[in-house]
Amino acid sequence: xxxxxxxxxxxxxxxxxxxxxxxxxxxxxxxSQLLPQNRHSRLSYxxxxxxxxxxxxxxxxxxxxxxxxxxxxxxxTGMKMKTMxxxxxxxxxxxxxxxxxxxxxxxxxxxxxxxNVNFQTDPPPDLVVEVDITHTDINKLRxxxxxxxxxxxxxxxxxxxxxRLESEGYQEYDRSPTFPIMKRExxxxxxxxxFQDEIVAEQQLREYIRTLLSQN
Numbered sequence: 402x403x404x405x406x407x408x409x410x411x412x413x414x415x416x417x418x419x420x421x422x423x424x425x426x427x428x429x430x431x432x433s434q435l436l437p438q439n440r441h442s443r444l445s446y447x448x449x450x451x452x453x454x455x456x457x458x459x460x461x462x463x464x465x466x467x468x469x470x471x472x473x474x475x476x477x478t479g480m481k482m483k484t485m486x487x488x489x490x491x492x493x494x495x496x497x498x499x500x501x502x503x504x505x506x507x508x509x510x511x512x513x514x515x516x517n518v519n520f521q522t523d524p525p526p527d528l529v530v531e532v533d534i535t536h537t538d539i540n541k542l543r544x545x546x547x548x549x550x551x552x553x554x555x556x557x558x559x560x561x562x563x564x565r566l567e568s569e570g571y572q573e574y575d576r577s578p579t580f581p582i583m584k585r586e587x588x589x590x591x592x593x594x595x596f597q598d599e600i601v602a603e604q605q606l607r608e609y610i611r612t613l614l615s616q617n
Contacts, residue, residue: 415460415534415558421451426496433489433498443487445537446498447544452537456502463556464502464532466595469603470588471505471530474580477610481510483518490520490548497547501529507579508551525549528579534558542571552579561585582613 424432429446436442445452456464468484475482485504492498504526506513513523529550531541534557545553546566553564553571563585564571565578577583587609594602 415457415463415532417455417457418535418537419453420538421453423449424451425449426493429498430491433491443500443502444489444498445500445539445541445544446496447539447547450538452539454537456532459558460532460534463534463558463592464530466592466599467530467532467554467556467588468503469599470591470606471503471528473603473606474583474610475505475507477607477614478580478582480507481514482507483510483513485518485526488518490525492520492548494521495547497544499529499544499548501526501545502532503530504528504550505530525551528552528554530554530556532556532558546570552577561588582610582617 424446426446429444429451432451433444436444441455443454443456445454472482472484483506485501485506487500487502488504490497490499490501490504505528506518507527509524509527525548527550529545529552531553533541533555541555542553542564549566551566553566554577555562555564563574563577565574575585587606591602591606594605
């Protein structure tokens with residue numbers, strides 16, 4: 402029997418969530434196919450739990466700026482990127498499903514450049530970003546580790562946690578393995594500046610990265 406729960410309204414600040422328990426893989430696939438492609442909500446499925454997330458303003462503010470932060474880092478350091486956004490990652494072989502806040506191919510960008518990705522045969526995205534300000538019933542570390550995502554960023558509105566996938570699962574690090582010049586405080590500074598003026602914050606970040614690169 403499928404049961405549904407939702408958090409009390411007073412806890413909502415970044416996302417609204419509805420959680421369904423005891424959902425099998427076939428049910429999840431049927432539900433995801435029935436929902437319109439242009440929906441604003443995002444689905445995650447792991448170990449019989451289906452969570453539907455509706456982002457609110459704080460969530461989208463932080464997410465869009467973290468997306469910009471990543472894009473600036475990639476561009477200024479001379480790397481390549483394929484942005485997947487919230488593209489649905491369904492793995493029938495694992496019975497896992499995710500629609501991350503944003504996903505990127507960076508190291509493996511040449512393997513998927515110029516075409517659509519097949520998650521059954523292509524490598525998973527190199528970096529996934531998740532903004533979870535409110536409580537989530539999905540074990541994101543277990544979900545993305547099972548899919549094989551090498552690097553996961555999780556931001557709760559205050560703290561950025563950086564995880565790298567190793568043989569025993571995700572291990573937390575102070576710096577991103579993809580962007581070793583970046584400190585977590587750099588993101589905090591960028592977000593704080595963006596509260597006042599996003600354009601100025603972007604200009605200052607680009608200048609800061611260029612200064613760091615010139616010193617190496």
